[in-house]
Amino acid sequence: MIELIQVSHRYGDHPVLRDVSLSITERRVAVVGANGSGKSTFARLLNGLVIPDEGTVTVDGLDTRTDGKAVRRKVGFVFQDPDTQIVYPTVEEDIAFGLKNLKLDKAEIARRVAGVLDRYGLTEHRTRSAHLLSGGQKQLLAICSVLVMEPAYVVFDEPTTLLDLRNKRKIVEIVAGLPQTAIFISHDLDLLGGFDRVLVFDGGRVVADDCPGPAIARYIELMN
Ligand SMILES: Nc1ncnc2c1ncn2[C@@H]1O[C@H](COP(=O)(O)OP(=O)(O)OP(=O)(O)O)[C@@H](O)[C@H]1O
8 A cells, every 4th residue: 555644745846746645545546637736746755755745655555755675675667758758778677677776686687577578569679779669659668667677656747748639548458457456547548447446636635535527527616
């Protein structure tokens, strides 16, 4: 379980999150809200990329303030722009990168890399230059690089924004099939029908927390 207790955060004197308390126990949680409403800051709190000014964030009891390293092992993070996540020249090297830091042996690394390449349809691209992949393939690569680490939770921060409709749907299918808990920040409301729970952010607060139908209706009402 991920739990936020009375979390507030500001950048300079600009409040970005105001007294957010919630627990995430569902497997598929989406987050929507206007630009600047605090969604990315919320996402970054979940794996300790941002430490809140006030309140606490815990992941299976580990506090992001004091157990950052262990939290990042548990919570994978997929960014909007996969180019920011690609580190190594080829697809397979990029996927293996994080595993090398875990000091796994070579055979185990090769087994895990081959497993995700196969599962997400990238095997034929494994020796290609990562930067020469299409936008959709790059996002798949970024997701593979996170999933190969076998996190318990995966946070997706607007992973479909740069993709065409076919690739948007593909990412949503992948998320739907994950064994992990997924927290999915998105402006693509039509992709969220299958989620268990949708949080609506407005002005740094959660103003609706419901199943997709009513939560999305509330968001649309706020935007009018
Ligand atoms: N590192 C930072 N330094 C200063 N201000 C920041 C920083 N990151 C975000 N902000 C500000 O905090 C507010 C909330 O930003 P955040 O990215 O969390 O919103 P968001 O809901 O994800 O927006 P979007 O839909 O545009 O991605 C915005 O006003 C933004 O300008």
